[in-house]
Amino acid sequence: QKEVEQDPxxxxxxxxxxxxxxxxxxxxxxxxxMWYRQYxxxxxxxxxxxxxxxxxxxxxxxxxxxxxxxxxxxxxxxxQPSDSATYLCAMTGDRGSTLxxxxxxxxTQLTVWP
Amino acid sequence: NAGVTQxxxxxxxxxxxxxxxxxxxxxxxxxxxxxxxxxxxxxxxIHYSVGAGITDQGEVPNGYNVSRSTxxxxxxxLLSAAPSQTSVYFCASSYSTAANTEAFFxxxxxxxxx
Numbered sequence: 641q642k643e644v645e646q647d648p649x650x651x652x653x654x655x656x657x658x659x660x661x662x663x664x665x666x667x668x669x670x671x672x673x674m675w676y677r678q679y680x681x682x683x684x685x686x687x688x689x690x691x692x693x694x695x696x697x698x699x700x701x702x703x704x705x706x707x708x709x710x711x712x713x714x715x716x717x718x719x720q721p722s723d724s725a726t727y728l729c730a731m732t733g734d735r736g737s738t739l740x741x742x743x744x745x746x747x748t749q750l751t752v753w754p
Numbered sequence: 755n756a757g758v759t760q761x762x763x764x765x766x767x768x769x770x771x772x773x774x775x776x777x778x779x780x781x782x783x784x785x786x787x788x789x790x791x792x793x794x795x796x797x798x799x800i801h802y803s804v805g806a807g808i809t810d811q812g813e814v815p816n817g818y819n820v821s822r823s824t825x826x827x828x829x830x831x832l833l834s835a836a837p838s839q840t841s842v843y844f845c846a847s848s849y850s851t852a853a854n855t856e857a858f859f860x861x862x863x864x865x866x867x868x
Binding site: 676 | 796844859
């Protein structure tokens with residue numbers, strides 16, 4: 641079992657829809673949770689960064705972390721065709737073997753059609 | 755500001771050939787890593803380094819070697835290329851503290867082994 645599980649999709653939604661992307665994890669040492677966005681034929685870029693449990697909002701994007709359930713989410717409101725990309729969750733810890741090392745989900749491919 | 759630079763962008767190898775993928779960063783990051791990305795598999799960690807002179811194996815290290823003689827450079831060597839090593843390779847760098855682990859990725863090297 642991978643330490644981070646993510647449904648690879650693909651996910652296809654109409655413009656303006658609310659998109660929900662999710663990951664689950666098994667390592668309770670993870671404390672920092674990230675979402676990366678990867679456009680086709682490009683390297684991943686950091687989109688959202690959250691420490692421990694709670695919500696973080698940045699424009700149309702909201703990241704949620706529920707450590708008790710080992711479950712993280714990314715919500716995209718009013719989705720746009722420019723949001724079409726692969727979204728990868730990633731996480732890391734602050735001690736032992738998890739320090740500084742990123743553990744990635746498989747990525748979810750999202751297409752937003754006009 | 756160059757960030758993370760990978761060369762070459764594309765490469766075709768014959769089975770059994772060896773080659774080195776180059777990675778350089780100009781952000782003075784301690785942590786550097788190599789990933790391979792295959793369809794449906796997400797990013798899989800090959801090798802990583804927490805500083806000059808220190809390297810360690812990741813999830814899929816077989817068939818690859820690394821060294822880290824300077825902070826800036828982290829080359830990946832394929833010893834005897836196999837078709838199973840056909841993939842897109844990404845180099846990434848970051849600070850090594852958990853609270854600042856935003857990883858900056860290069861643009862990738864697309865490798866085909868025939």
